[in-house]
Amino acid sequence: MSTLSVEEPEQAESRVHYLNVHYGVKSWLLTTDHKRIALLYLASITLFFLVGGSAAVLIRMNLLTPTGLLVEPATYNKLFSIHGIVMVFFFLIPSIPAVLGNFLVPLMIGARDLAFPKLNLLSWYVYIVGGLFTLYAVIAGGVDTGWTFYAPYSSTYSNTHVMAAALGVFITGFSSILTGLNFIVTIHKMRAPGMTWFRLPLFIWAMYATSVIFILGTPVIGITILLIALERAAHLGIFNPALGGDPLLFQHLFWFYSHPAVYIMILPAMGVESELITCFSKKRIFGYSFVAMSSLAIALLGFLVWAHHMFVAGVSMYAGMVFSILSYLVAVPSSVKVFNWTATLYKGSISYEAPMLYGMGFIGLFSMGGVTGMFLASLGMDVHVHDTYFVIAHFHYIMVGGAVMAYLGGIHFWWPKISGRMYPEGWARFSALIIFLGFNLTFFPQYILGYLGMPRRYPVYPPEFQVLNVMSTAGASILGVGYLIPLIYLIWSMRYGPVASSNPWGAKGLEWQAPSPPPTDNFEETPVVTAQAYDYPSREVEVA
Amino acid sequence: MKHHVIHPGTYFLVFFTLLILTGVTTVVGFYDLGRWNTVVALAIAVCKATLVVLFFMHLRYSSALPRLVMLGGLFWLALLIGLTLVDNLTRVWDSNPRGWETTSSSVQRP
Ligand SMILES: [Cu+2]
Numbered sequence: 001m002s003t004l005s006v007e008e009p010e011q012a013e014s015r016v017h018y019l020n021v022h023y024g025v026k027s028w029l030l031t032t033d034h035k036r037i038a039l040l041y042l043a044s045i046t047l048f049f050l051v052g053g054s055a056a057v058l059i060r061m062n063l064l065t066p067t068g069l070l071v072e073p074a075t076y077n078k079l080f081s082i083h084g085i086v087m088v089f090f091f092l093i094p095s096i097p098a099v100l101g102n103f104l105v106p107l108m109i110g111a112r113d114l115a116f117p118k119l120n121l122l123s124w125y126v127y128i129v130g131g132l133f134t135l136y137a138v139i140a141g142g143v144d145t146g147w148t149f150y151a152p153y154s155s156t157y158s159n160t161h162v163m164a165a166a167l168g169v170f171i172t173g174f175s176s177i178l179t180g181l182n183f184i185v186t187i188h189k190m191r192a193p194g195m196t197w198f199r200l201p202l203f204i205w206a207m208y209a210t211s212v213i214f215i216l217g218t219p220v221i222g223i224t225i226l227l228i229a230l231e232r233a234a235h236l237g238i239f240n241p242a243l244g245g246d247p248l249l250f251q252h253l254f255w256f257y258s259h260p261a262v263y264i265m266i267l268p269a270m271g272v273e274s275e276l277i278t279c280f281s282k283k284r285i286f287g288y289s290f291v292a293m294s295s296l297a298i299a300l301l302g303f304l305v306w307a308h309h310m311f312v313a314g315v316s317m318y319a320g321m322v323f324s325i326l327s328y329l330v331a332v333p334s335s336v337k338v339f340n341w342t343a344t345l346y347k348g349s350i351s352y353e354a355p356m357l358y359g360m361g362f363i364g365l366f367s368m369g370g371v372t373g374m375f376l377a378s379l380g381m382d383v384h385v386h387d388t389y390f391v392i393a394h395f396h397y398i399m400v401g402g403a404v405m406a407y408l409g410g411i412h413f414w415w416p417k418i419s420g421r422m423y424p425e426g427w428a429r430f431s432a433l434i435i436f437l438g439f440n441l442t443f444f445p446q447y448i449l450g451y452l453g454m455p456r457r458y459p460v461y462p463p464e465f466q467v468l469n470v471m472s473t474a475g476a477s478i479l480g481v482g483y484l485i486p487l488i489y490l491i492w493s494m495r496y497g498p499v500a501s502s503n504p505w506g507a508k509g510l511e512w513q514a515p516s517p518p519p520t521d522n523f524e525e526t527p528v529v530t531a532q533a534y535d536y537p538s539r540e541v542e543v544a
Numbered sequence: 545m546k547h548h549v550i551h552p553g554t555y556f557l558v559f560f561t562l563l564i565l566t567g568v569t570t571v572v573g574f575y576d577l578g579r580w581n582t583v584v585a586l587a588i589a590v591c592k593a594t595l596v597v598l599f600f601m602h603l604r605y606s607s608a609l610p611r612l613v614m615l616g617g618l619f620w621l622a623l624l625i626g627l628t629l630v631d632n633l634t635r636v637w638d639s640n641p642r643g644w645e646t647t648s649s650s651v652q653r654p
Contacts, residue, residue: 253624303623314635322630323627
């Protein structure tokens, strides 16, 4: 990690910042600086992304042929389980909040750190301990329940390493709770003078809404996993009907957290998106308060829709109708955001730097994921495509096309602030483009496959589905290359990239007033806020 | 932030009340009250939790924000239980499933 701090001689004398203030492994592992903890998270989630990504590569390779190219069916079950568990709990959920959120929340509100710096470091350690449990489960022989851990299979029948993997998820949950708690208290109590609630950047509103879900949802998945453990170890009848339990109770409890967990992934992405769109069209966001309030609305409504995962699982018809209507409802605040971003672009001075390419990709891919989500929310359609590749395509458009695109856009956007260096713009635009193409080639065929009836989680398929599956695997290879290129040039740029100014994009927001990279205390003097967020000069004024 | 000083006697009083309620739970456990078993046990538990929240967690003396947090937590718990019951209370319980071929008219409600 100390290589991070090596600087060119001409600026080495310049000043002390958070990267070069201390050296050595200990200064990183014992740091309470929110910016350094963000980098600890960045390194760890990248590692987990590679683990989950390798599983995805093997899955797609196996699906090249109708009979399964590589692995035994039992191994295939373990591959998609580990892909899901690692990507959801160890990459997507912590991605934007724990990396960009940790780095930016204090900077954006004009604070010197989060409210509880030690708790922040603890949350990283808790995350790592949870991760080690899960990695142990992988190395010891894997887990085959899918990321959903459905009972009674997980609680009674599976003889793979369910407990290690589930405990990993249980432990990591506490890291989410601590992060959420830290953000909420920080946003309430540590805003700079003049930083009123309705002057907050929309990224902060998104982080606030996400933190609410962290705190209110995560305990439920924790309890659910404990109940699985109780049934597995003590044979207490909770989910297994043979013991007097109700398997649907597991699904209710699981999705009470895991549907909102999707909003843990997408709300932060929407926050990043608002920052990208305003900066690269140099305009104030259209309908600030609507975008801010829609984040809170999503956090609340996201908790009312979970049983749309259970329409064919045996819930009552009445419950199906209630949850179907509620699921349609949650599309309203999401659409408000999409329309408002589009309206922000209108008559803006748009430029297409790499972060904006990701930002534009996000709008399109998220919209497609969202609209197909409406298909799935309707009872009749869901019966037809439930547990098919249509669902797989839908949620990958949200989680990868939405959340990962925004995460990469955000990483590029704030990279000058994080590292003090610029990345190579040409390479960045190139990789943004091939990620977009590779992504669509991977997942669009899956919509068709699902609509034609190919079920998810099967290692084999009828021969007539092969062309679409080969297209999907080809797309995945392109996508994989697209992800590796930024990994390489971002690491390269830490040492060789051109030195970044404090505000290379001409963006508004307090984080751009701090030097790049910021000193440990962020601001030499506490900033005083006198203007609304995204206070870009309006174009009419410029022309006149 | 103003700090409310609480007399140690209050803590002891609450503590002994909690002990007494624990005793009541234990004693009630020896009697079979039929369908009221759960109701009584939960009612006592709610009383105890309320005492802990109000006095040990200082909610009685705190400002609006912590109270809002508390209410938010309870509201979310209500969502979890309430919406789960939307399914549970309206589900068709078939105590003797004969497979999906049988016509639905033969399914009996409990
Ligand atoms: Cu859902």
